Amino acid sequence: DAGVIQSPRHEVTEMGQEVTLRCKPISGHDYLFWYRQTMMRGLELLIYFNNNVPIDDSGMPEDRFSAKMPNASFSTLKIQPSEPRDSAVYFCASRYRQETQYFGPGTRLLVL
């Protein structure tokens, strides 16, 4: 298996632009997680899905952030409009039931 796949790996954009991050979980996994990592706050859970249904989005910073999972093999995290404080590394992870989570390589986002 290729593991969790994220794209793009790096994104540089200007404040106010829309940013879309993509994730393909490991086939057969029924949970998908979106995390954000910054130097100041470490790893934070933004949202997670179970069987494509959002279960807990309490970590989503504000309405500028939205996440979807239209099918079992694809999820997006969208930021619109983006702000400099959104600059971070965004990780997607997937797992099967209560087993170990597998993390993607991350998307390094810089908002100028």
Add this chain to the structure above:
Amino acid sequence: KNEVEQSPQNLTAQEGEFITINCSYSVGISALHWLQQHPGGGIVSLFMLSSGKKKHGRLIATINIQEKHSSLHITASHPRDSAVYICALSSGTYKYIFGTGTRLKVLA
């Protein structure tokens, strides 16, 4: 008080040294995880523990449920072990609660 605390925050060791990183927590858990993150790199799950001890190569992880404490040991440390090691808790909600990480540097 944070639900999970790691110590030390930073650790520098000489190659070959035995290393211990500690994790203490204050909530009920279903499992405790040790994660490794190399500089600029992704996150790798090293261990998932609910009791006892696990070993993988030079890495050993232990957990004491009664004392709410876990340790990660690295034997015969090597510069390639230099990374951030993160303790994470999971409970029935399937969410992780992350520690702040221990930054390890192993000098040749």
